[in-house]
Amino acid sequence: MTDYLVKALAYNGYVRAYAVDATSTVAEAQRRHDTWNTSSAALGRTMVGALMLGATLKGDDKLTVKVQGDGPAGQIVVDSNGQGDVKGYIDNPHISLPLNEAGKIDVRGAVGTQGFFTVIKDLGLKDPFSGQVPIVSGEIGEDFTYYLAVSEQTPSAVGVSVLVDTDDTIKTAGGFMIQMMPGVTDEVIDTIEARLNETARISNLLDEGQTPEEILQNLLATDDINFLEKMPVQFKCDSSKEKFAKAIITLGADEIQAMIDEDHGAEAVCRFCGDKYEYSEADLEVLKQAALGEA
Template identity: 65%
Template sequence: MSDYLIKTVCFEGQIRAYAVCATETVSEAQRRHDTWSASSAALGRTMVGTVLLGATLKGDDKMTVKVEGNGPVGPIIVDGNGKGTTKGYITNTKVSLPPNELGKIDVKGAVGTEGSLTVIKDLGLKDTFSGTVPLISGELGEDFTYYMANSEQVPSAIGLSVLVDTDDSIKAAGGFMIQVMPDATNETITLLEEKIAEMPLVSSLLDDGESPEQILARIMGEDNVKVLEKMPIKFECDCSKERFATAIIALGADEIQSMIDEDHGAEAECHFCGKHYHYSEADLEELKAETLLK
């Protein structure tokens, strides 16, 4: 199944719901960063959460999600947008922990329970918008849910799930976001709470071959879901040699001269995708000349 997200309205507009299969997207991040199981699950869940939040944006709008907990994986940074592309990295890629009390990957232990979740939105305006909430769980689904309720004032239920194989590869990854609209009845809300409580993990359902449509039908009932849009999802990095060159120019002529004298060149690596860019002495001389023109 290729990765995609569906946007739906349910119960005749009482509920807005999104579901996503992001297995290949998270797999690409795992391969690029060579993450171990706990790091893979933490990064993957953050990516799925960012994709779900990104689905509420318009096409060119962007967002950055930062998870900064006190656990061993360190900070997690993920970018997303309204077009379904995402990229992300985790500070410590080689974290593997004993299973938690449920026999699952200990994401809470990896992320930590103290810290913050920050969402920064670039909506193409002069200023960005940001909201920060404390981590309340470390499992991340609950933390994204808490962010939506407190920073966006939208009562939501967010489920994030990553299934990691024994060789650290990704078997399945996905999630859902259910948003309660102002006219939702108590009866509808109670029904959804019961259905979500008894649901298997999304990644297990995806691994068994279920689609995002079938996953939402499980929660809502098939007749209550109206699909509005189906959007492809993928890992994509927009780094380039030119973008890194701009950053080098910002260092100033003296710093660039030091690179020429001491290192006879420069090497830049993208945190998000792992690509390397080399700058020869001649490249650096050109960049230094540009700083003198500014």
Template identity: 70%
Template sequence: MEDYLVKALCYEGSIRAYAIRATNTISEAQKRHDTWSSSTAALGRTMVGALLLGATLKGEDKMTVKVQGNGPAGSIIVDSDGSGNTKGYIKNPHVSLTLNENGKIDVKGAVGTEGIFTVIKDLGLKETFSGQTPIISGEIGEDFTYFMAVSEQTPSAVGLSVLVDPDESVKAAGGFMIQVMPGADEETIDFIEKRLTEVPMVSKLLEEGNSPESILELLLGEKEIEILEKMPVQFKCTCSKEKFGTAIIAVGLDEINAMIEEDHGAEAVCQFCGNKYQYSEADLIALRDEAIKNTKEI
């Protein structure tokens, strides 16, 4: 089944809601980084959350989410944009902890309960916008919720879920984000809060065949939802040999000369997608010539 995100308005515009199925997207990340269950769930939840948050942006705008906890998984960095594209990596992909007390993947144990949660928005202006909150649980969904309330001043409920099979493959992944707008009445808020405690985890709903639309219906009531947009989502990295070449030029002549004289070539590996780019000695000489030219022009 295809991965996609839906945007909706509910209760006469007083509630804004998003839901996503991202099983293929997270599966692609798992394969590229060879992640084990706890790392897969931690990275996957962060990517799903970044896609939901990215859906609030315009198409060309971009966002980076950083989860820097004190757990064995290390830092998680995810990029997303307003067009449904995402990529991400986790410092230690090989974390597979025993199940937690609820019989679920121990994401909190992998991420840690102390650290910093950061969101950086690039809205095409001269400067980026950055917000930062402490990690409050390490479960990722609660950390997104806390960030939205404190940094974005938007009361929200964020649910993120990744189901991993015993062979480490991703069985289901998705999530939702419900935002309370000015004018929402207490009766509506109380109803949604009650439904949030009653509805099963998103990954379970997806595994059972529920669509993002039906997940919103379960959470908010079938008659209350106006779907505004359906947007495909996917793992997409924009790395290229040319971009890494620019990065090699930036390291300076001494480093480039060392690559030429000592290694007679170089390999660049993208952290986000794992793609590898080879640079022959001739490639490096051309990059060195360009670096020299740039220095003279300055």
């Protein structure tokens, strides 16, 4: 198991914690979308946060995180589920900004500070749950933290971090999410906050060889940790030629005929994974007949 996420309880169950090493997962997204360093960090941080949020769901349940800021990155969209699968894209993959004042990748500069942070959860019910908050930081981790506090009324600390190499490949990517349960004492909160303030970025800790378990043990500053689950995480997209075919059918027979007449075929490209699907004139003729049958 290369990339994985751990779930834990600490302080007699008053603290819920998650940590994830998503290095290969984010590297796969970087490769598929050819993201440059600032775009890689912005997309990667969003994927890491979505993985941890997805880990709070049951297996088949899924969620979508949308970061819609006023920066040059445009929209970031990430899907994840309760099984550790994640996929995502960024509107502008080719952003490479100068480092910020702290000497770090300027994710805020790419995302922007005005806009909305939205989480849509599909829990298998009639209607999905949707929560939206303003972007408060643009650094992504603080935006996840604010969303959880406001939309889910769960006081949390979320750290998401991506270390990008000089050739734009991903060295490490990971994060943590620590949530305070009702009844937690101020003393416990103060202890964890102090440790958070003195801990290095998660991507640096992973680069030093620390595991998600070790990262949580350090952050929680207690021996009272019960590790509940260790779950593999991975980049996974469920796009297929059949799925896109169904979408083409919904365009209607006239639109499909226009594709046949003008382009003599069609190509569909998945935004999430970049895979391409080709449709010949004969394929489109079959889809046109299906569209006529549905009309």
